[in-house]
Every structure is written in C-alpha cells, then in structure tokens.
Amino acid sequence: MQGILDENFCDLGKETKANLELVAQTPSSALGSVRKKPTADDCHKVFKVLQKYNIRYFFYIGGNDSAETTHIINEAAIKEGYALKCFHICKTIDNDLRENDHTPGFGSAAKFVAQAFMGDNLDNRALPGVKINVIMGRHAGFLTAAAALARQYPDDGPHLIYLPERPFSMTKFVNDVKAVYNKLGRCVIAVSEGISDKSGEAIASKFIKEVDSHGNVQLSGSGALGDLLSKQIKEKAKISRVRADTFGYLQRSFAGVASAVDQKEARAAGIAAVKFACGGQYDNGSTAIKRAPGSKYMTWIERTELRNVAKETRHMPDAWIAKSANDVTPAFIKYAAPIVGPLPQMGRLKAVKVAKK
C-alpha cells in the first residue's frame, strides 16, 4: 500500500533467477511490509498512481488483514471504474485464514515452535521446574498447538497447552500445573499470547496498550504475560523454580528452520494467483490451499472470493482441542505433522538404575 502511494516501484524482471531462488529460501518479506488499512482517499490515490504506470494487476500477500485490504481495493476499483485485477495470496504464520486448510508461513513457524519445545523440554528435564512459553497467535491457537509436535517420549513436554479458543481461568491453570508437577516433578507449558478470560478480555491486554491501524492490540515483544503467569504459579502453587520465555518475533523469521513443504506451497500459491489473474476467468479472488481427506498428504490451490477470507479469522476446530481445554487432540497432530515435515529426533539415555547398596 505504502509503496504504491509513494510511487516506490521496483522491477522484478531485473532480478536474476539465481537471486530469486535465494530469496525464496529466505525468511521474511523481501518486498517489505506495512500495517495499513486503506481509506477511500488512499484508494483514490492508489488508482491515480496505478493509472500513471498502466498497472492492471494487483497481488497482495498476507493474512486476513491483507485480504481485507485487497477486498477494499477491489471494491473501490469497481466503484471508480478502474480496470484492475485484484488478487490476494494466502500467507500467515497464524494459519487463521478461512477457506484454507493451512497457509504458507505456518509450517515453518510451527517447525520453529516444535524444535524450540523439543530443546526446552530437555532443558526442563535436566533442571526441573515449571517452564511457560508464550507463543504468537492473537485469536487462533494453531501455532501454540504446534508445540505438541515436540513430543517424542510419553512424558515429554509441552504437558499443558492453552489456546485462545478456550476461556482462560487462572484457578484452573494453577490446578492443572500443580497436577502435572506433582506427577512428573516438572511442567512445560505452551500458552498463546492471546489467551482471554471468560469476558473475552485478553489476559495480556491489561498490561500492554498499543493498537495498530487494524484495531489489533499489540501483544508480542514483551515478557509481561509470561511474567504474570510465573508469578501466579510461584504464589499459588508454591513452586519455586518457575521460568517464562516469550518466543516473540523469532518464531516468524528464524533463519534456517523452514519447512520444505511450506516453501513448496508458498511458491505454488504465488503461481496459482498469477494463473487465476491471467486466465481470463476471474477479475479478483484469493488463493486457498485445499487438502484431500484421508491420511495421504495431498494439497492443491483453489480460487476463492476475497470476502471469504477478508477480515474474519479461522479458529482451531473443536475436534482438535482436548475436552480438558489444556491440550490438543491426536487429530491435530495428524493435521499438522505433514505441513511441518520431518523433525530432528531427540535422544534420551536408557539410564539403567544401579541398585542401591
């Protein structure tokens, strides 16, 4: 958006193929990013700029906010009579786009979360206590749920998983942690940054008050929620060694831990958008990753209406959340594992005990 308004264009035709391939292996957005919901005035300016350069194709990569932007631009273009093919391309680590089985970005971020929990579980096993990890995902728990992929042995963490799809009760949380701690002598916990109480108020929003132009409260980038939960466990469960980490921006940009399936599908989504736009059949739309039912992993990309993916978010289906509201179900693991791909195998000593003398 900002790039168009500033007439800040670059010519991707001047890139070498080798460099584009390297960029495809690189995290983050090579073209930059912006948090900007276009106003009617912005739209008018956008079309004036596009007309000057005779630009007739608009591709916008991102999540539901980006889909909303694409939808706004498309509606405004029709209203103003500016011929423009408007396509949104699915991409969000939050995995919360409707119409999509999953979205590019999620598999790689989920892989980071799983590998982080694998190591952290072992760290916690070596020096026991309670460990709380706060994970991104304001309204949808997919990325937090991915922590479950870290489990390889029956007593591996995360032992508890709290998603924004279920109301968070501090009393239940403390009791859950106590129960695990009494059983295992330790407890590793995955918590979504977006956990909210029964009234819908985010537990973290009481502490951080920064709002972006889409009206989202900024929750990442601070240890406030983890610190709050640690304090509760120390005070109410009387456990002394309690630590919290907030994964923050690392989970959406870490270099060198991408899912191969994710990379492949991200590229496929871009190709599909261009085909939809150039095929003559559609003037607008969004790419949606679909998946065959059954155990064999097979995906394809369909075109969907912009209004179907814009603004509203998708949540974890009930069938993937345990009745206890503190874990995922095996159905979620079955869903997420092929998107993330192979994970490193963690070793553990048999540690055959020597009889006491």
Added chain:
Amino acid sequence: MQGILDENFCDLGKETKANLELVAQTPSSALGSVRKKPTADDCHKVFKVLQKYNIRYFFYIGGNDSAETTHIINEAAIKEGYALKCFHICKTIDNDLRENDHTPGFGSAAKFVAQAFMGDNLDNRALPGVKINVIMGRHAGFLTAAAALARQYPDDGPHLIYLPERPFSMTKFVNDVKAVYNKLGRCVIAVSEGISDKSGEAIASKFIKEVDSHGNVQLSGSGALGDLLSKQIKEKAKISRVRADTFGYLQRSFAGVASAVDQKEARAAGIAAVKFACGGQYDNGSTAIKRAPGSKYMTWIERTELRNVAKETRHMPDAWIAKSANDVTPAFIKYAAPIVGPLPQMGRLKAVKVAKK
C-alpha cells in the same frame, strides 16, 4: 552432586552405541543438571556414598561453577584421604571459562543467536522500527557478540551490540539508537542480559531479585530488561515502533541448530578427560580447548589445574570490543566464525527502482 547424595546412579555401560550417538546429537544435559555448591558436610556425605560403591573417578561437566564444585570435591577428598580422581570437563554456552579458547556449547548457542538475528534483521527491514534482543551471558559478552555473525550485507543488523564488559549508559544508548535510526530508518540491537551501569549494578537486577546458591542473580526468563530499554527509546528518542525480545532458554537448548565443530569438540573434551584421568599422570584437572594462532582453524585439548578455571570467569578481550563500546571488531568475527561453522545465506532482492513518472 544431588545424584550422588541421593545414591541415584545409572549404568552408562548398559547404553547401546546407537542410543549414545543419538544422545550426542541432542541438546541439553542427558544426565540432568543441578545448581548446588557442595558444603563441607555435603563433601563428607559424597565420599561415604562413593566409597560404598568404590567409585574412584569423578567427572563433572559444566562451566566455572561446576569447575568450582570439582575443585571443592577434589580438595575435600585429599583432606579426607579418599582416593578420587577429580576432573572437570569444559562446557558452557557463556564461553567464559578461563584457559579455554572457547567451550563446548558456545558454538551451537552462537549459531542459534546468529540465525535468530539473520531472520530478525529481515523482519525489521520489512517492517522498520527499533528492535532490541536480549541475550544470555551474565558477565561475559561472547554470546551477545555472536549476533554480529548474522551480518551478510553492509546495512544488516545487529547495528548496535552492548556487552557486559563495558559500562552501560542509558544516555549513550539512546543517542546511539537515534544515530542509526536517522541513517537507516531502523535499528536492530543486541544487548547482553548482564549489562551494568558504571557502579557495576546490573540494569536488569533492579527488576528481578532471585539468587541461586552460587550467589548469581537470576536474569533470564523475563522481558523486564527489554521492556525497560524499549520504554527509554520510545520516550527519549521519540520512535514509535520499538519491540524487544528476550531469547531466554531457547538459545541454550534449541533442537536442530547445532554447530558441527561444537559437537565434535564436545566429544573430544570428554575423551580427553577420560584419557587424563586414566593416564596415571594426573589425579585431577580440567580440560581446556586450545587453538593454534593464525588463520587455519586447529584446536586441541590440554589439561589445566582446577583452580585455573574454577569460580572466576573470562571476559571478552579488549581487542574484540569496538572503541565505541557498541560493537565488536573484525577480530571477534575471525575468532567466532569457525566455531559456529557455515550459516544459511540470506537472499535480498536487487529491487531495481522504476523511474518515477
């Protein structure tokens, strides 16, 4: 320590070779860990237990606190007349053991930090602002310094690096950030958790007051320092988009991002300790990784006295810290790069600008 006191022994001879190889690829301590400085009474109990099982070799893996424990046990064994060969094996992600060029654990943790900064630099480039990352290392800045390995293009972050070896001035910090931000429109910063003011008081210790039995203030596992620094930048440099992450426990345990050199040397240190202990020449000591001067990377392991590595820590040499006190020198990069090994290459669009119409 605790395992001996509890007579909680396991027989490593019962492990399969395949399983041991898998454990060697796995982060964290497979045998567990403890923060315990043995008292005279503990030592006496330890020898009673060891005698019962006729255990005559004591290997203790860790940093300067573990070396101190080994030193205490060794001195007490001599005093009490219990024949015991006491060896400390070097290992700490902090890299702050004296006598060692570097220590097992550092290379892998440094690799994590470098890859985290590679991605985070791109995230910050895509959506500009100020980004502060708080890194482990209470008294030594080696791991924080490793963030510099992330730089591949001239304007890549981290743009500023603050080590505990130099007194931290909030005024200078704010001015440094302003200068980078005015030049690049963004700023990525690496800060050690242990940064202290001129009087030697840790900036973070004003906020967190938990002390382990070695007398170390607990600094990790909370966003307090990052939040504090963010607030200063927002208020004093008048920059609105400021974010902070605390890498926390991830950097010392992340699965799947180990340095191959580090893994090789960790194993070599263990082998060397056993050879020293069984060679008949020494009754005690520690393993120290030595390195040939010059550009060809070559290391070997020597035995050193326990008192040489116990308790006191090693710091970043002056030659590796920039005069400006907010960066490292090329000499540090030359030092650290071969220990970390190959890093993923980040792509960047040439982004040839289209002339404005």
